[in-house]
Amino acid sequence: MSIDVQSLSKRYGRSYAVRDVSFRVEPGLVTGFLGPNGAGKSTTMRVIVGLDRSTTGTALIDGKRYADHAAPLHVAGALLDARAAHPARTAWNYLTSIAVTHHLPRARVDAVLDATGLTAVAERKVGGFSLGMGQRLGIAAAILGDPGTLILDEPINGLDPEGVTWVRELLRRLADEGRTVFLSSHLLSELALVVDHVIIIGRGQIIADSPLATLTAGTTPKVRVRTTRAGELSPLLAGSGVTITSTQRDVLEIEGVTAEVIADTAHRADITLYELTPLHETLEDAYNALTKDAVEYASSR
Amino acid sequence: MTRHPARTTNNEKNHARSKRRNVPVTTALTVHRVDLAGAVGSEWVKFQGLRSNVIVAGFVFVLIGANAILMPWAYVLRDRSTPQADYNPYPEMIVDKVGYIGILLAILGAMLVAGEYRSGQIKTTLLSVPKRTPVLVSKSLVAAAVSFTVGVPSAGIGFAAAPPILATGGYHYDLSVGDGLRLVLGSGLYLAALSLVGVALGVLIRNVVASVLATIALLLVVPVIPQVFSQFGAEITRFFPIQAGSLLLAQPGNGGLGPWGGYAVLAAWAAALLAAAAVTLKRRDA
Numbered sequence: 114m115s116i117d118v119q120s121l122s123k124r125y126g127r128s129y130a131v132r133d134v135s136f137r138v139e140p141g142l143v144t145g146f147l148g149p150n151g152a153g154k155s156t157t158m159r160v161i162v163g164l165d166r167s168t169t170g171t172a173l174i175d176g177k178r179y180a181d182h183a184a185p186l187h188v189a190g191a192l193l194d195a196r197a198a199h200p201a202r203t204a205w206n207y208l209t210s211i212a213v214t215h216h217l218p219r220a221r222v223d224a225v226l227d228a229t230g231l232t233a234v235a236e237r238k239v240g241g242f243s244l245g246m247g248q249r250l251g252i253a254a255a256i257l258g259d260p261g262t263l264i265l266d267e268p269i270n271g272l273d274p275e276g277v278t279w280v281r282e283l284l285r286r287l288a289d290e291g292r293t294v295f296l297s298s299h300l301l302s303e304l305a306l307v308v309d310h311v312i313i314i315g316r317g318q319i320i321a322d323s324p325l326a327t328l329t330a331g332t333t334p335k336v337r338v339r340t341t342r343a344g345e346l347s348p349l350l351a352g353s354g355v356t357i358t359s360t361q362r363d364v365l366e367i368e369g370v371t372a373e374v375i376a377d378t379a380h381r382a383d384i385t386l387y388e389l390t391p392l393h394e395t396l397e398d399a400y401n402a403l404t405k406d407a408v409e410y411a412s413s414r
Numbered sequence: 415m416t417r418h419p420a421r422t423t424n425n426e427k428n429h430a431r432s433k434r435r436n437v438p439v440t441t442a443l444t445v446h447r448v449d450l451a452g453a454v455g456s457e458w459v460k461f462q463g464l465r466s467n468v469i470v471a472g473f474v475f476v477l478i479g480a481n482a483i484l485m486p487w488a489y490v491l492r493d494r495s496t497p498q499a500d501y502n503p504y505p506e507m508i509v510d511k512v513g514y515i516g517i518l519l520a521i522l523g524a525m526l527v528a529g530e531y532r533s534g535q536i537k538t539t540l541l542s543v544p545k546r547t548p549v550l551v552s553k554s555l556v557a558a559a560v561s562f563t564v565g566v567p568s569a570g571i572g573f574a575a576a577p578p579i580l581a582t583g584g585y586h587y588d589l590s591v592g593d594g595l596r597l598v599l600g601s602g603l604y605l606a607a608l609s610l611v612g613v614a615l616g617v618l619i620r621n622v623v624a625s626v627l628a629t630i631a632l633l634l635v636v637p638v639i640p641q642v643f644s645q646f647g648a649e650i651t652r653f654f655p656i657q658a659g660s661l662l663l664a665q666p667g668n669g670g671l672g673p674w675g676g677y678a679v680l681a682a683w684a685a686a687l688l689a690a691a692a693v694t695l696k697r698r699d700a
Contacts, residue, residue, distance in 0.1 A: 163544050164537060165699040180544035183447045191541055199464060199533040206463035207538075213455040214542040215446040254538065 114175040114188065114261035114293050115139055116161060121170035123156050130156040132317040133170070138295045138310075140261070143288045145308035145325075146297040147400055153317040154297040155193070158266050162191045174262055186215050186258025192265045195247040197254075200240025204231055204250055207239060211257055221257065229253040230279075244271030252280070256287075263287060265296040281307045301400055313403055320403050336372045338365045339388035340379070349378050366392070453543045453552035460535075461526070461556050470522045471560050475568045477515050478601065482508040482572020483579065490583030503580060505589035506665050508572025509597050512565070513660035516608040517633050519564070523557045523612025524625040531620040536700055546695045554613050554688060561609040562602035569601035596673060600662040603677065607684045608633075611655055614687035617695050655683045 116138035123131045131153040138144045148154050159165040161172040163180045174182070174189050182188045198207040208222045226232045229249040234242070239250060248271050255263055263284070269277050284307055288294045298304045304311075311328055313321040321328060340346055343365050347357050355369035367375060372391050379386050461467050485507040530536040543549050573594050577587040589597075612629050619625035637654035640647030651657055652670065661676025671679060 159699075162541060164540055166697075185448060185544050186542060187446070193537055193541075194534050197534040197538045199529060199535050201465065202460075202463045202535075206459065210456045210459040210463065211538060211542045213459050214452040215448050216452050217446050 116262060116264075116293060116295060117171075117173045117176075118157065118161065119171045119173075121157065121160060121172055122168045123153075123160055123165060124168040129168075129317050131160070131314075134314070134317070134319055135170075136312050136319055136322050138262075138293055138312075140293040141288055141291050142309040143284050143294045143296070143307050144310045144312060145304045146295060146312050146314065147299075147301065147304065148297075148314035148320075150299070152314045154314060155266055157314070158191070158193060158264050158295075158297065161264060162189060162193070164193070184215060184258070186211070186217075187260055189262040189264055190255035190258055190260035191263075192248075192251040192255045192268055194266070195244060195251050195271065197251065198239045201238055203236050204239055204242075204253075205235040207250065208253060208257060211254055215258055217257065221259075225253040225257050228256070245273055245276050248272055249276065252283070260292070262293040263295065265294075267298055268296055269298055313400060315403075335366050335368045335392040336370070336375055337388060337390040337392055338367060338375060338379075338386060339363055340365075340384055340386050342384045345382065346379060346384050349382055350375065364388075448543055450548050450552065453548045454555055456539075456542065457552045457556040460539075461560065464529075467522065467526070467560075470518060471564050474515055474518050474605075475564045477518075478509070478512055478565065478568035479571045481511045481515075482569060483575050485510055485572070486576040486579040486587070489580060489585065503576075503585055503587065504665060505587065505593060506597060506663060508576050509569050509601050509663040512569065512601050512604060512663055513656055516561075516605050516656070516659075517630065519557075519561045519605050519609040520612035520615075520629050520633060521626050523561075523609040524616035524619075524629045525612075525622065526553055526557055527613055527616030528620055528622040528625040532622050540700045547692055550613075550617060550688070550692050550695055554610055557609040557613050558606035561605035565602035565605035566598055569598045573598050597663060600673070600677070604659050604662055604680070607659060607677070607680045608655065610684040611680075611687055614684065614691040617691035618687070653679055655680050658683075 118134060118136050121131055121134045122129060134153070134157060146154050146157070156165065157172075160167045161174065161179065163178060172178075179185055179189055204226070205222065208225065209219070212219070212222050223232070226235050229252055231246065231249055231253060234246065239247065242250065248268060252265070252268060255265065265284075268280055268284075272280060284294050284296065288309070296304075296308075305325070308325055310324050311321065312319060338346070341363055343359065343363055347365065350357065350367060350370055352369075355367065357368075358366045360366065372389055376386065376389060486503065489503045489507075530539060539549060540546065543552075573589075576589075580587045611632070612625075615629050615632070616625045619628055632654075633656050637651050637657055640650040658671060658676040659680030661671055662673045662680075664673070664676075666673050670676075
């Protein structure tokens with residue numbers, strides 16, 4: 114089951130939250146949906162599951178609108194808001210009310226409570242839940258219908274480290290089973306560890322749509338060098354396309370030359386290096402580079 | 415009905431917790447479709463899941479039941495020393511206060527919907543049942559069924575208790591079986607229709623405080639405004655939900671709409687508001 118978004122626009126009043134957005138989320142992969150606040154991530158997800166109507170364009174899951182499927186919860190499970198239950202309701206009552214709509218057996222509710230570690234608090238009111246427990250309950254609700262597609266808005270938000278690991282493993286497992294996993298996050302470093310594919314949105318438009326590996330490759334990595342003779346090394350490396358910055362004493366960050374060249378140069382000058390670290394470009398760097406224009410444009414208006 | 419099937423012991427809970435990574439998240443489920451029965455069942459589970467709902471319904475039952483016993487009792491106990499005061503009780507006294515008590519169930523109906531918008535539950539509801547009309551239908555059915563179920567037996571208490579209580583004061587309770595059925599069933603029908611007015615206002619307004627205030631305004635405040643100004647205004651007042659609907663629970667035969675005519679006007683209010691609610695729910699973003 115894939116998610117197909119075609120020329121989707123959503124206007125609230127006079128401003129567009131999402132403008133002419135098209136992308137496809139493939140099954141069997143974990144696809145990350147990235148963007149600054151207000152970029153249109155949540156709006157896009159809400160339109161995909163039919164909570165909001167698109168102004169123009171379509172958003173289909175497995176070729177149909179979410180609402181047109183006979184068993185919607187089996188097609189897609191969504192976590193759009195950690196707080197989506199009345200505070201006085203118990204976790205068990207909340208999940209049962211969802212299960213009953215599709216005539217799912219009671220045992221299924223117990224199974225997802227178990228899988229999310231909420232069995233012990235099933236009879237407690239959700240108003241007393243921590244943000245992390247609320248997220249677990251939201252994930253329990255999302256997987257209740259054994260969905261082919263998962264649509265999760267900030268699922269890692271508020272989870273403790275154990276919970277983060279658990280979500281990561283869960284998403285990986287669900288994708289490996291051939292399901293479509295689509296999640297948004299602003300915790301880029303967490304996303305880098307789990308996603309296969311990244312879609313970046315800024316100011317309501319798609320900025321990038323590519324595999325994670327492609328996104329982070331292709332730029333010269335920085336190299337961090339630590340030596341007591343930084344002042345002597347710098348001029349030896351200086352040249353066109355080389356940037357040398359120093360953030361602290363005896364430490365240089367060098368861009369435009371490989372670690373091998375730096376090591377050879379230092380060796381020839383008999384300079385001892387105490388550290389020589391290639392700084393792999395993170396997803397965050399790629400993301401910042403890509404969204405920079407969008408953000409600057411937005412603030413200059 | 416919605417009890418946890420097997421309450422686990424602490425040991426079992428800890429065991430389950432330590433094992434949870436091994437528990438299959440996904441089991442081979444046969445595909446279960448969403449349908450109206452499922453939507454109604456879900457609304458019923460949600461209704462029961464909030465104690466406040468049960469308390470309000472129970473409170474209305476107690477109020478109507480208490481009135482049905484206290485009214486005949488008051489007839490027996492009152493001062494009957496003058497011949498003018500010694501008139502026979504009117505049969506409709508057993509449902510005397512149902513007309514206004516019903517406002518509580520209209521407010522409950524509004525809360526069933528607006529409360530979901532406040533808590534965010536509406537998103538879960540619309541994800542589980544994405545076609546929106548069935549959501550409105552099932553909410554309406556649950557609100558109406560609860561109201562009917564509260565109204566019939568509580569009025570029935572009066573129907574059963576009034577004759578013996580009045581007999582202790584030497585009164586004969588003159589209520590035909592037909593009229594008795596009209597009052598007992600009518601109490602349920604009236605409350606059901608009024609709760610639907612509340613459900614519709616909840617959908618249209620969505621905000622808890624605003625929808626409760628609007629319900630009170632439509633049922634209590636607005637109707638008295640026209641009659642202040644003219645005789646013609648008083649004619650308009652008769653067509654408001656409570657004024658028209660409670661004719662079903664009043665003594666018939668003073669001309670006008672009559673019991674069922676009055677109820678038809680209330681039903682038309684409920685139907686029109688629900689139709690507007692259905693269109694709104696379908697069109698609006700959740």
